[in-house]
Amino acid sequence: xxxxxxxxxxxxxxxxxxxxxxxxxxxxxxxxxxxxxxxxxxxxxxxxxxxxxxxxxxxxxxxxxxxxxxxxxxxxxx
Numbered sequence: 657x658x659x660x661x662x663x664x665x666x667x668x669x670x671x672x673x674x675x676x677x678x679x680x681x682x683x684x685x686x687x688x689x690x691x692x693x694x695x696x697x698x699x700x701x702x703x704x705x706x707x708x709x710x711x712x713x714x715x716x717x718x719x720x721x722x723x724x725x726x727x728x729x730x731x732x733x734x
Contacts, residue, residue: 658712660686664720677727680720686713 657665663686667676684689693710695703702710 659689659711660665660713660716664716670719674730676729677723680724689713 660682663683667680672680681687690710690713693702693706693713696706697710
């Protein structure tokens, strides 16, 4: 399990509301890691394990975008 997965699990397990989901932002450490991986990918390339890590971050980002969109829909109905 990656640190990104753990961060999302802790967030959800802590009990969240739709407002929490809509306003969720990854930690500064996670954002910095993703930025570094993307920069490295564009310049010198990634090792296979780094590529897998970046792919996992991107999958989690997609999942959170979908969750945020749904959370905003629910909030707009309140």
